[in-house]
Amino acid sequence: xxxxxxxxxxxxxxxxxxxxxxxxxxxxxxxxxxxxxxxxxxxxxxxxxxxxxxxxxxxxxxxxxxxxxxxxxxxxxxxxxxxxxxxxxxxxxxxxxxxxxxxxxxxxxxxxxxxxxxxxxxxxxxxxxxxxxxxxxxxxxxxxxxxxxxxxxxxxxxxxxxxxxxxxxxxxxxxxxxxxxxxxxxxxxxxxxxxxxxxxxxxxxxxxxxxxxxxxxxxxxxxxxxxxxxxxxxxxxxxxxxxxxxxxxxxxxxxxxxxxxxxxxxxxxxxxxxxxxxxxxxxxxxxxxxxxxxxxxxxxxxxxxxxxxxxxxxxxxxxxxxxxxxxxxxxxxxxx
Ligand code: EPU
Numbered sequence: 001x002x003x004x005x006x007x008x009x010x011x012x013x014x015x016x017x018x019x020x021x022x023x024x025x026x027x028x029x030x031x032x033x034x035x036x037x038x039x040x041x042x043x044x045x046x047x048x049x050x051x052x053x054x055x056x057x058x059x060x061x062x063x064x065x066x067x068x069x070x071x072x073x074x075x076x077x078x079x080x081x082x083x084x085x086x087x088x089x090x091x092x093x094x095x096x097x098x099x100x101x102x103x104x105x106x107x108x109x110x111x112x113x114x115x116x117x118x119x120x121x122x123x124x125x126x127x128x129x130x131x132x133x134x135x136x137x138x139x140x141x142x143x144x145x146x147x148x149x150x151x152x153x154x155x156x157x158x159x160x161x162x163x164x165x166x167x168x169x170x171x172x173x174x175x176x177x178x179x180x181x182x183x184x185x186x187x188x189x190x191x192x193x194x195x196x197x198x199x200x201x202x203x204x205x206x207x208x209x210x211x212x213x214x215x216x217x218x219x220x221x222x223x224x225x226x227x228x229x230x231x232x233x234x235x236x237x238x239x240x241x242x243x244x245x246x247x248x249x250x251x252x253x254x255x256x257x258x259x260x261x262x263x264x265x266x267x268x269x270x271x272x273x274x275x276x277x278x279x280x281x282x283x284x285x286x287x288x289x290x291x292x293x294x295x296x297x298x299x300x301x302x303x304x305x306x307x308x309x310x311x312x313x314x315x316x317x318x319x320x321x322x323x324x325x326x327x328x329x330x331x332x333x334x335x336x
Pocket of ligand 1: 128129130131197234235236237238239240259271272273274275277282294295296297332
């Protein structure tokens with residue numbers, strides 16, 4: 001295992017911003033994690049686990065050790081007529097895993113096509129799109145526990161999955177390194193089409209298979225989300241705000257045009273993209289930073305913006321939304 005110092009992260013984050021790590025370590029196995037833990041001088045430093053860098057904004061250098069997750073492998077653990085249990089290493093690209101499953105007609109994650117990031121991040125974030133969430137098919141998560149120095153597993157029901165969140169962002173944050181995620185997928189395909197936009201996209205498609213769903217969604221996402229190789233971005237910059245029904249009632253009395261979605265009991269979800277759009281920020285830009293032309297929720301690096309410039313622009317957007325609607329936008333991306 002190699003330990004690099006003063007390592008550039010510029011090509012390892014999809015905002016394409018300049019940043020360095022004091023120490024950089026590529027993790028390819030659980031044995032590497034043990035090796036890292038034994039090197040006390042590195043283990044005692046602040047730690048950052050990096051997947052594909054598609055949900056992170058570096059506003060400064062990382063003064064500590066960056067652990068790049070490169071643990072690979074996909075294995076069908078068991079299969080019968082009804083379901084397939086598939087274990088994917090945490091450093092696998094999530095979309096590669098979705099393709100693997102869709103091709104085999106293992107169903108339940110095809111709507112999560114073309115989401116950037118790793119399998120491990122999919123569990124941490126409980127990624128979701130077009131009516132599916134990773135937590136609906138995750139069976140268990142395996143991790144290396146830095147407190148016990150052992151590999152352990154946690155059942156999905158104990159992962160405290162919620163909208164873009166899990167136990168890995170709370171109780172277990174900083175304490176574990178996810179090594180693999182096991183999914184239980186159905187072999188009977190029922191297309192999940194309740195998301196309004198999907199019905200529109202599929203209206204001329206008489207036969208839907210997991211691979212067709214995957215193609216339709218991949219094409220649609222490519223039409224709204226700029227290619228990070230061209231314009232650095234991390235997908236949605238903010239989470240959709242979840243507020244109380246009482247607060248929503250007040251806001252809707254003044255702004256009935258706002259979209260609402262069901263959330264946990266007594267709560268309502270608003271569309272962050274719409275709030276930002278209505279504050280005049282869709283396709284807006286300030287110097288080297290802007291929002292996507294078709295999706296105000298996506299902040300893009302239009303040139304050689306720094307992480308700080310992107311962060312300043314994001315704060316400006318959040319302030320405008322707060323002033324106009326009294327709603328606080330929380331970043332979906334991790335800000336370092
Ligand atoms: N809207 C606007 N203006 C905009 C953007 C959106 O009016 O500039 C409206 C849309 O018309 C729509 C509503 O807001 O009625 C919601 O927009 P959209 O369907 O695009 O979805 P979203 O809530 O903005 C979420 C996820 C996306 C995911 C899509 C599809 C979050 C933070 N984002 O976006 O996930 O792809 O739903 O399910 O929950 C990501 O997390 O990076 C991501 C791309």
